[in-house]
Amino acid sequence: MRKVYLDHAATTPLREEVLEVMLPYFSQHFGNPSSIHWYGREIRKVVEAAREQAKALLGGSSGSIYFTSGGTESDNIAILGAAEALAKKGNHIITSAVEHHAVLDACKSLEKKGYELTVLPVNQHGLVSPDSLAAAITDKTVLVTIMHANNEVGTIQPIKELAAVARQHGVLFHSDGVQAVGQIPVNLDELGVDMYTISGHKIYGPKGVGALYIRKGVKVRPLYHGGAQEEKVRPGTENVAGIVGLARALELAVEEQRSLADTLLPLREKMIKGLTALPDVTLNGHTSLRLPNNVNISVDRVEGESLILSLDMAGIAVSSGSACTSGELEPSHVLMAMGLDHQTAHGSLRMTMGRSTSEQDIDYVLDVVPGIIERLRAMSPLKGEGGKQNVQ
Amino acid sequence: MYSEKVMDHFQNPRNVGEIKDADGIGEVGNVRCGDIMKLYIKVGKDETIEDIKFQTFGCGAAIATSSIITELVKGKTLSEAVTISNKDVAEALDGLPPVKMHCSNLAADALRAAVEDYNKKKA
Numbered sequence: 001m002r003k004v005y006l007d008h009a010a011t012t013p014l015r016e017e018v019l020e021v022m023l024p025y026f027s028q029h030f031g032n033p034s035s036i037h038w039y040g041r042e043i044r045k046v047v048e049a050a051r052e053q054a055k056a057l058l059g060g061s062s063g064s065i066y067f068t069s070g071g072t073e074s075d076n077i078a079i080l081g082a083a084e085a086l087a088k089k090g091n092h093i094i095t096s097a098v099e100h101h102a103v104l105d106a107c108k109s110l111e112k113k114g115y116e117l118t119v120l121p122v123n124q125h126g127l128v129s130p131d132s133l134a135a136a137i138t139d140k141t142v143l144v145t146i147m148h149a150n151n152e153v154g155t156i157q158p159i160k161e162l163a164a165v166a167r168q169h170g171v172l173f174h175s176d177g178v179q180a181v182g183q184i185p186v187n188l189d190e191l192g193v194d195m196y197t198i199s200g201h202k203i204y205g206p207k208g209v210g211a212l213y214i215r216k217g218v219k220v221r222p223l224y225h226g227g228a229q230e231e232k233v234r235p236g237t238e239n240v241a242g243i244v245g246l247a248r249a250l251e252l253a254v255e256e257q258r259s260l261a262d263t264l265l266p267l268r269e270k271m272i273k274g275l276t277a278l279p280d281v282t283l284n285g286h287t288s289l290r291l292p293n294n295v296n297i298s299v300d301r302v303e304g305e306s307l308i309l310s311l312d313m314a315g316i317a318v319s320s321g322s323a324c325t326s327g328e329l330e331p332s333h334v335l336m337a338m339g340l341d342h343q344t345a346h347g348s349l350r351m352t353m354g355r356s357t358s359e360q361d362i363d364y365v366l367d368v369v370p371g372i373i374e375r376l377r378a379m380s381p382l383k384g385e386g387g388k389q390n391v392q
Numbered sequence: 393m394y395s396e397k398v399m400d401h402f403q404n405p406r407n408v409g410e411i412k413d414a415d416g417i418g419e420v421g422n423v424r425c426g427d428i429m430k431l432y433i434k435v436g437k438d439e440t441i442e443d444i445k446f447q448t449f450g451c452g453a454a455i456a457t458s459s460i461i462t463e464l465v466k467g468k469t470l471s472e473a474v475t476i477s478n479k480d481v482a483e484a485l486d487g488l489p490p491v492k493m494h495c496s497n498l499a500a501d502a503l504r505a506a507v508e509d510y511n512k513k514k515a
Contacts, residue, residue: 303454305451305452379405380449382449
């Protein structure tokens with residue numbers, strides 16, 4: 001059976017070129033970069049070279065890269081760390097309704113501690129408006145955190161404009177760029193962000209490693225306490241092989257971003273056109289301000305998990321915003337924030353392409369999906385036209 | 393995460409469809425949580441379930457529980473059928489993931505609703 005992996009927003013395979021540069025740092029070059037002797041000094045150079053390389057690749061000339069265990073930790077250090085460091089200045093933080101849980105739940109944990117939290121709404125395409133941000137900032141606001149590109153629907157936020165609004169008001173701006181890097185051009189100086197999160201395994205690098213860019217002068221309180229590693233922002237012996245792998249993966253992702261986008265854009269359009277031509281199938285997200293690898297549709301009268309299971313049996317790996325797949329009772333907060341009703345959100349399907357995706361893969365998906373939808377709809381008590389009423 | 397039995401019933405659901413002249417119809421769940429089950433029963437002599445069909449909007453567990461309950465109760469008397477619990481249904485499928493036990497395990501409720509509907513119509 002044909003196997004088609006369309007869940008690259010969940011994770012990507014480690015590239016051979018990345019694995020190759022990582023391998024010597026597990027056993028051969030094992031030194032602790034904090035050691036003064038030769039074994040350590042040799043590794044220190046490698047870690048610092050990776051840091052400088054990552055910084056240059058992201059165009060963040062006015063700050064530093066801090067290596068972490070991944071996107072979630074980077075987001076938590078940025079949000080909890082900056083809010084606590086600025087506690088004397090104010091207690092108001094602003095985020096958006098479509099953030100990843102690593103951001104949303106970190107913000108909510110501050111709210112429980114007594115911080116004021118504003119969650120900005122999005123429009124039907126998932127976009128945050130810079131005007132709504134400007135209106136939400138008060139003299140108590142210390143931090144704004146808004147993602148660069150959304151993990152579910154692929155909507156690309158106007159980060160440059162949003163960061164400019166924050167800067168005008170003297171408020172720190174953090175962005176989670178986990179899904180953006182490698183998909184769209186990222187230049188941190190141009191974006192004007194104070195902090196930026198990236199992750200290794202979303203860019204064909206290793207799992208368990210990520211980074212946080214912090215502009216010079218921005219103070220964050222660490223989450224952990226221990227050694228002086230990463231300037232105490234993230235104590236703990238460095239994940240050297242992971243760091244080396246992250247830098248190499250980032251290098252390849254940045255180098256190949258344009259050619260990957262050129263390959264994926266026509267495939268994305270073909271898939272969107274083919275799927276939305278089916279009866280009662282709609283596109284979620286924005287038509288153009290969208291990651292080149294993202295397709296997200298809602299299939300009316302069908303539940304998302306049953307779609308995933310059926311596609312899985314056909315060898316196609318995808319994900320959904322249905323409640324069943326989130327481990328919660330409510331469907332995707334992203335789709336709900338965009339104004340979808342429950343049924344439409346439960347019937348969502350996310351397909352995220354990657355380097356290995358071919359036109360034959362898309363043809364196969366377009367070949368298989370109609371039959372699956374037909375089969376599940378035939379089983380559904382909901383009927384077309386008027387079938388959407390909320391049956392209690 | 394699902395047992396082979398769940399996947400079998402999801403892939404090859406038994407007794408899918410609608411009974412046009414059903415004697416009882418039971419519908420449970422709502423679109424808010426993403427599961428709606430509708431069971432149709434045809435009651436024969438001695439109050440036995442002569443035919444049963446289902447229509448379900450929902451996840452794999454919702455479809456599998458709907459399917460297996462049709463097998464469990466077909467040919468049983470109504471009084472026997474209503475003693476089947478949601479837990480019995482889950483056990484007949486070799487178990488369900490914990491998170492599914494409450495949200496998608498509604499087939500026994502749907503059956504009881506169908507029997508109630510039948511009793512109401514008869515009265």
